Amino acid sequence: MTAVTSPSQGERAGVARQVLIALGLAGGPVVALGFTRFAYALLLPPMHQRLGWSYAQAGGMNTANAAGYILGAASAAYWARRLGDRAAFWWGLAVSALAIVATAASANFAALLAFRFAGGLTTAVTFVVGSALASRVAFGTRRPSALPIAVYMAGVGIGMVISGIVVPAALSAGDAGWRLGWLLMGAASVVALLPAWLGARHVPEPAGAQAAVLARRQLRRLAPTFAWYVLFGAGYVSYMTFAVALLRTQGLGSSATALFFIVLGVSSVVTTLAVWGHLAGRLRGGHAPALIAALVFAGVLPLLLMTPGTSSALLSAVVFGAGFMAGPTAATLIARRMLPPAGWTAGIALLTVAFSIGQAVGPLASGLLSDGDGGIARGLWLSAALLIVAAAAALFQREHAAS
Known part of the structure; x- marks a missing residue:
């Protein structure tokens, strides 16, 4: 007798398949943000010390990365149209892995700026096109879910957990530890290429126009x-760039700062999957972005207002981690709801350009403030101020049907 599969069983099987595909795609944000962007916070203190940088130079490294990210986000729709989404996603990831490995090869400031710029460019293509692929994982199903997007974004937290374990171990090697940290993350990035390719090949290329030009009214x-x-973007990345450096100046050792970074990543993974994958899809207009910015603002405050120590650091990591990667989740969902399917890649790309502009300006401005009186804490107050203004700006967003 042939077994009859009930609709509920079929739906569960479909969801499981969507999650597996999204997990493969999550190799993109593991490398693009978890390694290339955020792990730099762990490597900044030893590079700042051993290479003789100012905080403005240290922040300039992330500004170079963000400048590349702007160019990559702006050109992502072009590469998707020219190569196809799947090829653009995978090749961007492959070149990003090479850029991480190359960062271990030189102590020259100009060369490192170039590698950070190149890594920003290719990871932006990967992240933007991967976001569009994740948006299409559940497209065409009876009830399109936000879960594949949340699973995809959880890759950032996974990358942070991995780097939070790998980088401190590498730094114990001594003066060359920062090089070993980049090298190990580069090796992990190469490993991520296989699941990313497997995930991408199960997402069909869109029918019709690959990346539609969006109308001004849209x-x-x-x-x-x-x-x-x-x-x-300006507010959250300033924290992500300098939080570990602040904790080190407050006397926390490498074990405590590594724990801080791991907790930040775990909090991001758990809340992105358990909370934001459902909540961000239900809130309309700008309510989800406003709530996210307010939560991330609250996450900065323990480092600025509480007595320095492990407790305040971990509280900050839990609260900040609970919201910071919900920003890209919410932005992707807004693009999916308010734009036609053919315009998703272009819409996500343009939103990511805006995000990247903030990420380029934030670390440099915070770094300049951190070099003055008040130190790094002064730069983080700028981060807090930008986040609360962001929350207010989001409330002006109204819901619109895709057209």
Whole structure:
């Protein structure tokens, strides 16, 4: 007798398949943000010390990365149209892995700037096109879910957990530890290529126009979200760049700062999957972005207002981690809801450009403030101020049907 599969069993099987595909795609954000962008916070203190940098130079490294990210996000729709989404996603990831390995090869400031710029460019292509692929994982099903997008974004936290374990171990090797840290993350990035390829090959290329040109009216409708994303990008990345350096100046050792980074990543993974994958899809207009910016703002405060120590650091990691990667989740969902399917890649790319502009300006401005009176804490107050303004800007976003 042939077994009859009930609809509920079929739906569960479909969801499981979507999760597996999204997990493969999550190799993109593991490398793009977890390694290339955020792990730099763990490597900044030893590179700052051993290479004789100022905090402005240290922040400039992330500004170079963000400048590349702007160019990559702006050109992502072009590469998707020219190569196809799957090829653009995978090749961007492959070149990103090479850029991470190359960062271990030189102590020259100009060369490192170039590698950070190149890594930013290719990871942006990977992240933007991967976001569009994740958006299409559940497309065409009876009830399209936000879960594949949340699983994809959880890759960032996974990358942070991996780097939080690998980098401190590498730094114990002594003066060359920062090089070993980049090298190990480069090796892990190469490993991520296989699941990323397997995930991408199960997402069909879109029918019709690959990356439609969006009408001005469609972009005007999203103006508050663009403003929020610039401010959010500047605020959150300043914290991500300098939080570990602040903890080190406050006397926390390498074990405590590594624990801080791991907790940050775990909090991001858990809340992205358990909370934001459902909540961000239900909140309409700019309510989800506003809530996210307010939560991330609250996560900065323990480092600035509480007595320095492990407790305040871990509280900050839990609260900040609970919200910071919900920003890209919310932005991707807004693009999916308010733009036609053919415009998703272009819409996500333009939103990511706005995000990247904030990420380029934030670390440099915070670094300049950190070099003055008040030290790194002064730079983090700028981060807090930008985040609360971002929350206010998001509230002006109204819901619009895709058209």
